[in-house]
Amino acid sequence: MPSTREIRRRIRTVKNIAQITRTFQMIASSRMRRAQERVQRARPYAEQIRELVSRLATVAGEDLGNEVALLRSRPVKRVGLIVISPNRGFCGALPSNINRKAASTALEIQEEVQRAEGQRPAVSFVAIGRKGRDFVVRTQQHLLAEFTQLSDNPSMNDASAVAQVAMDAFLSGEVDVVYLVYARFVSTTSQQPVAIQLLPVQPPQSAGSSERQRIDYIYEPDPRAIFEALLPRYVDVQVYLALLEARASEESARMVAMKNATDNANELVDDLTLAYNKARQASITTQILEVVAGAGEL
Incomplete structure (x- = not known):
């Protein structure tokens, strides 16, 4: 599983891409x-x-x-x-x-x-x-x-x-x-x-009325x-x-292609944010378990 630092780096990269595609969309x-x-x-x-x-x-x-x-x-x-x-x-x-x-x-x-x-x-x-x-x-x-x-x-x-x-x-x-x-x-x-x-x-072929053609x-x-x-x-x-x-x-x-790219980038940011939160929570849980285990040995 990627580290939280790697996920944060990917989130920043995808957000930058979303800003670029959003600009292209507006232009x-x-x-x-x-x-x-x-x-x-x-x-x-x-x-x-x-x-x-x-x-x-x-x-x-x-x-x-x-x-x-x-x-x-x-x-x-x-x-x-x-x-x-x-x-x-x-x-x-x-x-x-x-x-x-x-x-x-x-x-x-x-x-x-x-x-x-x-x-x-x-x-x-x-x-x-x-x-x-x-x-x-x-x-x-x-x-x-x-x-x-x-x-x-x-x-x-x-x-x-x-x-x-x-x-x-x-x-x-x-x-x-x-x-x-x-x-x-x-x-x-x-x-x-x-x-x-x-x-x-x-x-x-003329599409005009017969009156105009006469x-x-x-x-x-x-x-x-x-x-x-x-x-x-x-x-x-x-x-x-x-x-x-x-x-x-x-x-x-x-415009449609850049809008789709922006939407996809935003969805990817949401997915990466969720993965970041999970990784961060797992890291915090691991640290708590290590502290509890260390206290038990004392």
Whole structure:
């Protein structure tokens, strides 16, 4: 059984750890609130541009997929995956869940293409965040590009840089399809890893009412020109919203992980305190017995 001195040392150590994790929890909580606010502000804009792209795709005419480069589908021989992951740790299982989602998505796409076209496509990764970059390097996958120095508060310029890499690779034929893998923010305790197709762009189905869809707008210069000019911006917004969602998910996961670590440390302190009291009581009892035995011999 450990001595009382050793138990006291362990209690002090665990209390220090609890103070550190508590500080991390408070910092993550503050950052999480700001990240959640940014996500809530960005979602209406993303929804409006999504609806606008859907409406323009409806009125711009047919054969858009053959005439607009970002819509053009072709046989899939090379797949691109943009993986958004945390730069730092202390956020529980979130990095592992994202990396696992990226690996499963790549495997599913390869198997689907192999069944349809009889060949297994190659996969290239664009890693955003050190955890994803480390996963790609560790598994010896092809790393097309990496972004590990992005700000904790990602901007539209950051998203445009990532989207431009993806669009350049797609337009040059370096990849035939691009997917975006990130953690969608659901709630403080729930983050859902998802994979969405980024390129070729698939115009979303409009969720507006039939009355709004019947409105006859006047477009200048014409719907197709506006549609083609809007598509790169639509891709930028998709990446930007994913960056914000991933950031909110990261801070939420970190806050929950640090809270659990603090609670576990406090429970361990209680257990060690109980063990210390027992050891101290046993020591006192032993000393009393020794005194009684010594008095009896006299």
